[in-house]
Amino acid sequence: MQPQQKNRQERSILKDKLSWLWSEYSVIIAFLIIFIAASFMSPRFLDINNQMNILMQVSIIGIIALGMTVVMLSGGIDLSVGSVLALVGVIAVIALNATGSIIAAVLTAFIVGSFAGLLNGLMVAKGRIASFIATLGMMAAARSIALYIANGGSISGEVSGFSAIANSEFLMIDYPIIIFIIMTVFVYLLMHKTRFGRYVYAIGSNEKAAMLSGIRVDRVKIGVYSLTGLLVSVAATIETSRLNSISSSSSGVSYELDAIAAVIIGGTRMTGGRGKIIGTFFGVLILGILNNMMNLMNVSPHLQGFVKGLIIIVAVVFQKRE
């Protein structure tokens, strides 16, 4: 090989690496830009308390978005997350007040959430209903049941200690943040280091080929929605504990849109098969910073939607270099 060519090749390898970095991690770059812009725009932004606030604020949507990522990687969508969160919260608080046991409440939450997810999964995998419509139905149904149980109002926990779950700190870091990070690591490992994750990607990319490879597509899908339900119940537990109450009418409203936005900003493809957990993590942070900045900068309330919509679109365009 001539030295010239070798040189050229080396350069091209470098460029490849860079473009790889870009395509894989453009969301991180977008995040950094927004982060830096934010710290210039508001002196308060970098304050450690503010940073902690942001993390705390994104933790609930973040945990939901992790589940949403998995669903979307499998080629589906879950519109029911917000309603299921409300339902799980309502039932968990009732269980809490009835038994007086925090553990019972948390367990109830997990069971209700995974069960709702399981139902979604069954509708999608066995009933062969488009996930959009199946989870739209679940969205209506779960909210409805929550309203019915709680009579349209909100229910408060009557057991002291329950609110400690979300309101305690460990080494100065709030529990919800820690739970969010643990969940991120957990879902990351699940998706990238285990067979389940591999199968989810395969199904999202080519369902028929996945099936002909001997993958139990049905079971994997059921698993995907159940997992999401479980993650929603973790989020519901945090939310309920944080406010020591849950509203059957307004809790979780439009969480699905926030979660989906975070997932897409994070670079996951709408149609499945492509995307990364780590992208969602940063997508969630970007949304969190946006909300935070809008409050810090006192954007007119009627215009906040505009600014947010705009920045989301810019962030997505920005990372759209294939």
Add this chain to the structure above:
Amino acid sequence: MQPQQKNRQERSILKDKLSWLWSEYSVIIAFLIIFIAASFMSPRFLDINNQMNILMQVSIIGIIALGMTVVMLSGGIDLSVGSVLALVGVIAVIALNATGSIIAAVLTAFIVGSFAGLLNGLMVAKGRIASFIATLGMMAAARSIALYIANGGSISGEVSGFSAIANSEFLMIDYPIIIFIIMTVFVYLLMHKTRFGRYVYAIGSNEKAAMLSGIRVDRVKIGVYSLTGLLVSVAATIETSRLNSISSSSSGVSYELDAIAAVIIGGTRMTGGRGKIIGTFFGVLILGILNNMMNLMNVSPHLQGFVKGLIIIVAVVFQKRE
């Protein structure tokens, strides 16, 4: 050919025809079943006034759902319809009050609606942003601008005659119903008798093949979203004229979900390429009957979501025989 075989073939042709009828028109059958069930459940249901009411009530969502069908056939989605409706209404009323001319108001509505659609189309086709996220951004932005312009309140028309658009009758039939039916026929012809419609199906089914066939995929997509915007502005004109006012905060809220539900109940595939305008028409009617029945039977508002979600899922499962 042996006679036996021929016989077999004939039978299979009959079977084919039947299964074709079923797969093409199962939504009509679902509609008939729900219609008959409704007439047994409430004696008032069949009343001609009630029937007219239902048609009147679905006309706005119906017109939007036509546009949504086109978008979804092309493989996209438009979440911004409800917000754009509010924005169009607000600007149209302002134009109405400023100029005193009904024609100016209607023209303004059409321009604003198509322009919002055009922007959606540009983001999707040129910006290569997933339609979900592009229109989610538009949803936030349009609502935001409407709120900003109207200061969060509602605006009423001050020109007499404007409210006649939606409140007049022709041969006993309300104008909105007539407009809805005309729009259905128009979109039907567009989708099934013209090149544009053909291209939309092709793009939704196999975008790459469509592009390799020399179809200007970008332009068709821009056309699709602009058309939807235009249909939304027709719906906005009717809605505004009906009450002679529009609310920047509450008008059009969650119309996108109703429209999408109608489209999917009508048998259009979430991922595009397959579906029928006529299916959407009946999908819209099914939703209308459901809402009507729930009020007629005085179902608890808390449980209405549950009943509705359930019936939507049943209707979808029911027609899911491939």
Add this chain to the structure above:
Amino acid sequence: MSNDWIVEMKDIEKSFNRIPVLKKVTLQVKKGEIHALLGENGAGKSTLMNILGGVHLADKGFIMVDGEKVAITTPKESQQLGISFIHQELNVVGDLRIYENMFLGSELRNKLGILKVEEMCRQTKDILAKLGVRLDPKEYVRNLDTSYKQLIEIARALLHRSRIIIMDEPTTALAEHEVERLFSFMTKLRETGVSIIYISHKLKEIKAICDRYTVLRDGEWVATGSLKETELDQITNMMVGRSVSEERFVQEHSFGDTILEVKDLGCEGEFRDINFVVRRGEIVGFTGLAGDGRTELIETLFGYRRKSTGEIKVNGKQVKINHPKHALKAGLGLVPKDRKENAIIKDLNVIHNLTLSSMSHFEQAGFIQEKREKSRFSYYRDKLNIKLHDPTVTIDKLSGGNQQKVVIAKWLEVGPDVLIFDNPTQGIDVGAKREVYQHIIDLAAEGKAIIILSSEAPEIMKVCHYIHVMYQGEITASINGDKATEDLIMRYATGSKREGGKGGKYRNAATAKE
């Protein structure tokens, strides 16, 4: 410059992700000739044609059509120059009807802009009839067999009365008689002055139909010449650097125990009364024409479809197979046809595609051992001679032939007792084809049982010990491989000859008495 050339591509260069794929390639095509474009998998044939078809842009070089320099940046521009392109991968729109596909992008309309449906249907019917196909133009393309989809793509190119037609492996999914019809059609076109650029790995076809050839190797131009003056041997030599024999190379050896036994298998509307056995070390072939039901049969056997009658025994034990996973557990493996739709997961990288069906080999405490995956991949890369730069790219970046090798490797890794290959050499170059056959034979020698499905009688004859011919969902003949002739197979496959014991019990479905 002479005006002989209708198309001239000069010094074309192209790289993907900085990896050069075409290096100063020149291609010159005469008016009214069929020009073969030859080369191994990944040589750059499709890429070169994609540049002519406006799918990709060349990095360097220029294109002349009719002696004039042209800029082709979109498929539309290419079409406007009179170029039609039948792509290697099927590009039909499944949700449109046949006639809609045929006229996609150039619909016939009346003055009002309303589509002239009946006229388009009529023309569709005509052109299909010329190719010897009788189909309802209003049928949805998604309901058609792959070979018909392929024919529709071809018909579409012909319909447009182009001056230049690019055919990138048009016959991979076609049956023999369909190929013959296509060839006679091509000959007629050539007489009217149309030029055809023809890509195929089937050298027999090349010899039969083409006038001149250009050979590419590793993205470089190697040779151009007349086929009349060049022996096939020489050409394969230029392509793969050695010659490849064409004779039957199955090894006769004794078979072991019966491992798979299929009794009275049937599936409503697809096939019925299927009986056969496969023994260890045996290579059994299934052949027939499009629509003979053999793919459906195998999909049923493999649990992708539901059977309506019959039973399946593996190693003497009856097994219930309702899902491919059950088949996998029972010891069956399937390399499906139509790689793009059924075999590759295009968003997974090459290694992950390889290991997808055998995850348990790579797990430890529930976690995937990526090192082990990598080393396993290197093993197959050497063994099957898979050509790629980086195994962590998604598999769709590989050339078709190399994709196929990865799929085969995937099933080798699973290591089933019975390995089924449906159209295993689709789009594979001559060199690689031989390698694949060799692997199949080695597997048989190791004691595996092999089933091969192919519509190419020669391929089946070359490697199978035993051949079943299917026609309209039934096995019409079962022939020993060494007794089979192409002619005999064709007669059974077209239904013009039937086995005496049709519908009789297996084992009695005796060898054809020919």
Add this chain to the structure above:
Amino acid sequence: GEESSGDSEDGGDSVDSDLTIGISLPSATHGWMGALIDNAESQAKEIQEAEGINYIMTNAADPNSQANDVDDLISQDVDVIVMLPIESAALSPVGQKVKDAGIPLVIVDRELENDAATVVVKGDNEGIGVNAGEYFIDKLGGKGKIVEITGPPSSVTEQRGAGFKEAIESTDGMEIIASQSGDFSTETSLEVMQNILQAQPEIDAVFTQDDGMALGVVQAIKEAGREDIQFVTGAGGAKEVFESIKDDGLISATFLYSPTMVREGVKIAAELAKGEDPEETMVIMEATEIIKDNVEEQYDPDSKF
């Protein structure tokens, strides 16, 4: 606007120039809330211009996001917080946080479940129901078939409904024959009322929980050409409803629940920010019955709501 950001360096007109009011409201999902947000902002602007007190305004769609907003406000060291809790129970712990941070808290419209609030400015939701109930008994002579159009599920809806039921339960002849949600939306109420009109051949009067919904109901009645319905009532205090009352329209009464109440809250907050003690800790804006006799006192032709 940028003029409102924390540290303005003009040592200008008053010592209060670095005081900030934090405002946390729900987002504008229906007309009343839209008007309230508008009122809050314009009041805050007025105070800013007059006294140089800055403000920061946040909106949230659900209780958890509102808790986030309040956290943000606390961490910005605002001097007072005005909050309209989406849900009383859910925002109570957050109110406690505000109190613990030593920030005075003005609660508007809906009370917290603890004593974190420094001042509460609220309308009388139950009063709306009770006053409406009494109005109905009076007008219908203690006997009649009533349709109720409620808001979407929330504590507001519940209190108004409960008050109404409680009031009419005192008589035997009053019956709620249908109760459906109009989602605080004119369009939805129109449709819902249309359907109810079909189901109910005899209706004497309609109680709606919101003026916007009353307008939709009236439209439905007009379109159906029904003569049996004697009157419709609203709640809130929208201009169009006042006009209907003035002109002897079908809407004959409404019960004040004005979005302008937030103005009061912001004004009190400004006082608290300056370190003054509140005059009252509970300001209740009465659910005054507005009928033809007293409508002129309330009617403002320039109002946006």
